[in-house]
Amino acid sequence: MFDLRRLWGGKRGSKTQAKERLQLILIHDRSSLSPELLDLIKQRILDVLTEFVEIDEQGLAIDLEQTDDTSALITNIPIKAVRRNTRVL
């Protein structure tokens, strides 16, 4: 259908879209972590946790989840057993 608003300049210029998209893209890009860094983080978490609990290393996953306006590190750490010496703490 013929769009009158467009004729009268009611439609926003594409610049606004470009700017809004870029605002989100840059937030996203700036907060992304490289796979190497994620691996390092994973290793450090493991190092700390294995002091207290026995972890299924194969099952350990860590991911960066990003939506339009949030970033979160999501991790799932399957525990095989709590260490005997930890239980007394």
Added chain:
Amino acid sequence: MGKAIVVTSGKGGVGKTTTTANIGAGLAALGQKVALVDADIGLRNLDLFMGLENRVVYHLVDVIEGRATWKKAIIRDKRLENLVLLPSAQVRDKDSVTPRQMKQLVDELKQEFDFVLLDCPAGIERGFKNAVAGADQAIVVVNPEVSSVRDADRVIGLLEAEEIKCIQLVVNRLKPSMVKRGEMLAIKDIVDLLAIDLLGIVPEDEGIVISSNRGEPIALNQTMKAGQAFCNISRRLMGDEIPFVDWQEDDSFFSRLKKLFGIS
């Protein structure tokens, strides 16, 4: 001791080489001793923009690998005696050069020249690291387009990681009429998004194609808008405070009227 400035962008084809050639010519025209280094190993281009392609004998990789001294390899500009070019190699394994070697070379050049301008290849791989290694400052060239701004942002992050403190922005290929219609990112939008200092605004100008056909930097032609824009950038690099021009055509009713009567 001079300053080394890398001209970079992430994305290809946004005007790094054009900017390097023209800022270099602008600075040399202002009396500075300038060395242009074509750090785009494998894709030699800067010599063409300067019209010096027929004089290339030795190149950057020859210097790095010790087959020629830089003094022997540099080519003096035809028009400006205080401007020289160190051309890049044409077909070469670009990984034959390391960032350390580049830094050493740039440090030597800085002893001799006021400005060492490094024309960076596209991308963020080894070639980028080489071009950035010896740089004290950076100029990030961006076009008013989504993909170019995004790449520029990545590059700024990498430059910061390399501890380069002074990172300045050149917006190239601005089309003022499109900005006016709201169909192109404006300077303020880009500066807000990237959050670095603005060094210059270069309008889209077909004179750039003409001058690259001729092998003459447009900065030496003050009748062209882009020529003025590059000269303004060169002067700002020397510390002059030059107001920014947005290259808007003044087409208001009064200015047209004035033009009609020849009073503008």
